[in-house]
Amino acid sequence: MTQPSLVARITDFANRADPYPLYAELRRTPVLHEEEGEPYVISSYWDIESLLHDPRISSDAANMTAAGADELQSESTGLPPSFIRLDPPEHDRLRRIANSAFGPPHEPRRVDDMRGELHTIVTELIDGFAGRTEVDLVDQFAYPFPVTVICRLLGVPREDEPRFRSWVDPLVASLDPETRQSAGPEFVQAAQEARTQLGMYLAGLVEERSKDPRDDMLSDLAAGKGPDGAMTMMEVLSTAVLLLIAGHETTVNLITNGMLTLLRHPEYLQRLREDPELAVNIVEELLRYEPPVQLVPQRTCITDIEVRGVTIPKGSRIWLMLAAGNRDPERFKDPERFDPDRDDLQHLGFGSGIHSCFGAPVARLETQIALAELARRLQDPRLVADPPPYRPNAVLRGPRHLTVTFDGLNP
Amino acid sequence: MAADYVDWLRREGRIVIVGASLAGLRAAETLREEGFTGSLTLIGDEPYEPYDRPPLSKSVLLGKASPEHTELPRRRELDAEWRLGVPAAGLDLTGKRVLLADGEEVDYDRLLIATGVRARPWPVPEEAELDGVFVLRTRDDATALTEKLRAGARRVVVIGAGFAGSEVASACREMGLEVTVAERAGAPLVGALGGVIGAVAAELHLENGVDLRTRVTVTALEGDAMGRVRAVHLSDESVVEADVVVVSLGSMRNTEWLSGSGLGAGPRGIASDAGCRAFDFRGIVTDDVFVAGDVARSPHALFGYQFLSLEHWGNAVAQAETAAHNMICPASDRRPHMWMPAFWSSQFGVNIKSVGVPPMGDELMIIQGSTAERRFVGVYGFKGRVVAAVTFDNARWLEYCQRQIEQGAPFPVEYPTVDRRPEGRQPVAADFPDPSLPTHGPTVTLSGYSPADRRLVFTPGHH
Amino acid sequence: MRIVVDLNKCQGYAQCAFLAPDVFTMHGEEALLYDPRAADEHRDAVARAAAACPVQAITVEGLHQGAPAEPEQVLTGAPWEPRDGR
Numbered sequence: 001m002t003q004p005s006l007v008a009r010i011t012d013f014a015n016r017a018d019p020y021p022l023y024a025e026l027r028r029t030p031v032l033h034e035e036e037g038e039p040y041v042i043s044s045y046w047d048i049e050s051l052l053h054d055p056r057i058s059s060d061a062a063n064m065t066a067a068g069a070d071e072l073q074s075e076s077t078g079l080p081p082s083f084i085r086l087d088p089p090e091h092d093r094l095r096r097i098a099n100s101a102f103g104p105p106h107e108p109r110r111v112d113d114m115r116g117e118l119h120t121i122v123t124e125l126i127d128g129f130a131g132r133t134e135v136d137l138v139d140q141f142a143y144p145f146p147v148t149v150i151c152r153l154l155g156v157p158r159e160d161e162p163r164f165r166s167w168v169d170p171l172v173a174s175l176d177p178e179t180r181q182s183a184g185p186e187f188v189q190a191a192q193e194a195r196t197q198l199g200m201y202l203a204g205l206v207e208e209r210s211k212d213p214r215d216d217m218l219s220d221l222a223a224g225k226g227p228d229g230a231m232t233m234m235e236v237l238s239t240a241v242l243l244l245i246a247g248h249e250t251t252v253n254l255i256t257n258g259m260l261t262l263l264r265h266p267e268y269l270q271r272l273r274e275d276p277e278l279a280v281n282i283v284e285e286l287l288r289y290e291p292p293v294q295l296v297p298q299r300t301c302i303t304d305i306e307v308r309g310v311t312i313p314k315g316s317r318i319w320l321m322l323a324a325g326n327r328d329p330e331r332f333k334d335p336e337r338f339d340p341d342r343d344d345l346q347h348l349g350f351g352s353g354i355h356s357c358f359g360a361p362v363a364r365l366e367t368q369i370a371l372a373e374l375a376r377r378l379q380d381p382r383l384v385a386d387p388p389p390y391r392p393n394a395v396l397r398g399p400r401h402l403t404v405t406f407d408g409l410n411p
Numbered sequence: 412m413a414a415d416y417v418d419w420l421r422r423e424g425r426i427v428i429v430g431a432s433l434a435g436l437r438a439a440e441t442l443r444e445e446g447f448t449g450s451l452t453l454i455g456d457e458p459y460e461p462y463d464r465p466p467l468s469k470s471v472l473l474g475k476a477s478p479e480h481t482e483l484p485r486r487r488e489l490d491a492e493w494r495l496g497v498p499a500a501g502l503d504l505t506g507k508r509v510l511l512a513d514g515e516e517v518d519y520d521r522l523l524i525a526t527g528v529r530a531r532p533w534p535v536p537e538e539a540e541l542d543g544v545f546v547l548r549t550r551d552d553a554t555a556l557t558e559k560l561r562a563g564a565r566r567v568v569v570i571g572a573g574f575a576g577s578e579v580a581s582a583c584r585e586m587g588l589e590v591t592v593a594e595r596a597g598a599p600l601v602g603a604l605g606g607v608i609g610a611v612a613a614e615l616h617l618e619n620g621v622d623l624r625t626r627v628t629v630t631a632l633e634g635d636a637m638g639r640v641r642a643v644h645l646s647d648e649s650v651v652e653a654d655v656v657v658v659s660l661g662s663m664r665n666t667e668w669l670s671g672s673g674l675g676a677g678p679r680g681i682a683s684d685a686g687c688r689a690f691d692f693r694g695i696v697t698d699d700v701f702v703a704g705d706v707a708r709s710p711h712a713l714f715g716y717q718f719l720s721l722e723h724w725g726n727a728v729a730q731a732e733t734a735a736h737n738m739i740c741p742a743s744d745r746r747p748h749m750w751m752p753a754f755w756s757s758q759f760g761v762n763i764k765s766v767g768v769p770p771m772g773d774e775l776m777i778i779q780g781s782t783a784e785r786r787f788v789g790v791y792g793f794k795g796r797v798v799a800a801v802t803f804d805n806a807r808w809l810e811y812c813q814r815q816i817e818q819g820a821p822f823p824v825e826y827p828t829v830d831r832r833p834e835g836r837q838p839v840a841a842d843f844p845d846p847s848l849p850t851h852g853p854t855v856t857l858s859g860y861s862p863a864d865r866r867l868v869f870t871p872g873h874h
Numbered sequence: 875m876r877i878v879v880d881l882n883k884c885q886g887y888a889q890c891a892f893l894a895p896d897v898f899t900m901h902g903e904e905a906l907l908y909d910p911r912a913a914d915e916h917r918d919a920v921a922r923a924a925a926a927c928p929v930q931a932i933t934v935e936g937l938h939q940g941a942p943a944e945p946e947q948v949l950t951g952a953p954w955e956p957r958d959g960r
Binding site: 463465466469470473475476477480481482483484485486724725728753754755757759760761762764804805806807809 | 875876877878880881882884885886899901902903904905906907908909910911933934935936
Binding site: 096103104105108109111112277280281284344345346350352356360361364365368 | 887888889891892893894895899900901902903918919921922925926928929930
């Protein structure tokens with residue numbers, strides 16, 4: 001009876017609640033390649049950091065030639081790959097244009113100006129708990145909040161959420177290596193279909209926005225006023241699909257993991273209640289301790305590279321285990337401890353290098369406000385189940401539900 | 412015995428730092444950080460507490476920061492005596508005393524010299540004194556220049572297209588002023604980055620409406636009857652009208668106060684060993700005098716132990732920290748100053764960064780991006796290895812290049828990289844000017860022994 | 875507050891410019907400009923910016939209430955005339 005490979009155990013749903021012992025095991029073999037068809041898994045902080053800045057590493061699926069390479073080919077969805085799956089110069093051009101609708105230098109205040117609105121949304125969601133003593137923080141808070149925000153940012157009508165959720169869910173599920181391997185071709189087909197449908201839905205919106213621009217990202221993307229000119233319609237759609245999905249799934253998990261972690265460390269919950277400014281460091285430490293994106297499974301090398309004496313052949317799949325690097329004792333003192341007071345916050349939670357998280361500033365603000373307000377307003381919140389039930393996804397890891405009981409609400 | 416001395420020094424010794432800018436401040440902080448509890452004195456010629464200089468040619472000129480308010484944040488409480496507004500005038504190595512320009516003396520047990528550099532003035536004093544002629548190095552310079560530029564100046568001439576000159580030209584264009592840049596070399600930045608990159612920099616100037624004149628020198632600054640500058644005469648016999656002239660001809664090391672002290676100090680700085688201990692003029696290392704920052708010249712292990720002078724912000728910080736550490740630790744704990752040279756400049760909206768020692772390179776390869784797009788990574792090679800790199804708006808790839816330099820990676824770069832263009836398949840000559848010609852900062856001066864530095868006259872003894 | 879950014883470390887992630895736009899601005903795609911003496915009203919924003927910097931390049935003095943007072947200064951005489959290099 002041989003034990004399943006370490007990679008199989010990491011993707012195994014049974015280990016979703018606590019993968020960290022497996023990550024510790026991973027780090028003992030800094031470059032792990034268990035068998036043909038399995039990825040090369042990198043788990044030490046410095047190695048991950050350095051590969052994220054290595055110009056021999058590609059995000060373009062076309063460069064992946066190894067067995068088990070990504071099957072979700074974009075051609076069949078009719079939409080070109082979004083910039084997360086491209087290399088420079090295309091990646092840089094598309095990301096610059098997307099950024100010109102989102103942040104500095106062209107839109108320096110778009111995110112900061114949303115702070116008041118973020119507060120309002122959070123307040124309304126928590127107000128909705130009135131008269132109850134038990135809520136599912138995922139369904140009633142951590143999911144609707146970022147979805148509302150990304151809809152506002154992009155200019156997608158919030159009331160369409162039930163429609164696009166049916167497309168987003170299979171798309172997100174398709175990002176999970178385990179699901180993709182076990183679910184078979186009809187599953188991949190469904191994900192492609194969802195992407196196409198979502199693209200078509202967004203195409204209608206972009207059409208409207210180009211005739212009647214508003215102050216939102218879809219209008220700006222459609223207009224393409226930046227120095228790099230406009231994206232093609234197809235590029236706009238790919239970008240919008242990417243931002244919609246990324247704006248959904250990751251922050252949901254960051255907020256949920258955050259509340260779970262605070263409930264497990266009540267002394268910090270109490271301190272946050274007394275000092276909302278602590279939210280800033282709590283969020284950075286969360287990004288280290290419980291990163292919502294656990295690994296980057298979509299990299300390959302365009303030439304043979306050597307990492308720690310191991311040669312990784314050209315075209316191999318490479319997994320960068322962000323969550324394992326974040327707990328690397330060679331990098332962080334006392335890495336298994338949740339410690340928002342640590343003065344070293346240089347985590348890999350948002351990645352690093354040219355593909356570092358596009359929405360990071362929004363995710364930070366959302367989570368800071370969300371956790372500070374939950375801490376302030378929920379009276380004596382308690383976990384109903386620990387560990388809570390998790391989503392299947394090993395990449396975008398987080399609880400599916402987080403049921404919390406509490407005694408009442410502070411105004 | 413020696414250990415006893417170090418213990419005593421750490422407890423109650425007197426440490427004096429001459430130079431109260433970035434290096435002086437960071438050294439003082441490091442001394443306290445590492446447990447020095449004796450007396451600490453900082454001597455500075457400017458009447459201000461330590462402030463940051465890079466913003467003076469960028470944020471300050473662009474009106475995003477006040478020239479009076481670029482003071483450096485403290486990393487910790489210092490508990491130090493500050494002697495500001497009075498320069499050091501001499502050093503008595505035997506008596507272990509620093510002489511101040513106001514006649515006072517300050518005794519030390521260990522001394523750190525971090526007197527930095529000053530702007531090289533326009534060489535003709537009566538022309539330099541014309542109203543409207545500026546250098547830009549200090550807070551006062553920046554205050555005077557910004558006042559003048561905001562007071563209705565129209566035409567600016569910048570003499571010298573090194574980094575500082577280019578940054579000034581860029582800021583002035585952004586303010587809507589007419590700008591002429593006069594440069595002796597064939598392009599801006601050639602001393603620091605070579606002719607290939609210099610050509611890219613030249614395009615930036617031209618595209619942003621700078622009247623760039625290369626391969627010319629300024630022969631005279633002409634004033635009007637009121638003593639205001641009105642025109643600049645160039646070696647090609649052209650005359651450019653100007654109401655502001657910014658002289659940006661690099662810098663001079665502040666070592667004059669050490670002449671006759673017996674320290675190995677001269678126009679190229681103060682030579683030290685790899686542990687920041689100064690040499691005396693006989694080339695013998697001193698025990699209690701340390702140097703750091705722009706004024707220092709020390710051998711670098713990664714670059715063939717050549718003596719490097721690095722006028723880099725990061726070098727000032729790193730060398731100050733190393734010097735401070737070595738000043739108060741036992742000999743066995745000393746560490747060499749091994750900082751990887753690095754600098755940045757932003758001009759015309761482009762972020763230029765570099766690591767290593769570009770002027771050491773004789774070949775260049777654009778391994779990512781394209782010079783035509785002004786977004787690229789270039790690596791410099793020397794004798795088959797990577798010795799430096801430069802990026803234009805591509806900073807996130809620079810740390811990879813740094814590791815290549817640290818590992819002595821082979822050059823040319825034969826393997827593929829993302830975003831490699833046809834222009835980047837082959838190395839080209841980096842096209843640096845003859846090193847014997849003067850250039851502008853932020854400079855890396857590659858200076859081994861130079862006969863011109865000779866200060867020692869050998870007189871055979873008579874028996 | 876006093877601020878300095880180690881621009882050798884900076885890689886243009888622009889988190890500071892997103893989170894404290896009155897203090898940090900991007901000049902072009904990658905170059906950062908900032909006000910080294912930001913007004914106290916931006917304290918919270920600067921705290922968010924400094925914590926968010928992915929390369930931890932931002933040093934701030936006076937971020938927390940009760941920051942050290944201005945250092946004591948011993949001025950000896952007026953600003954000195956520039957030396958002529960003799």
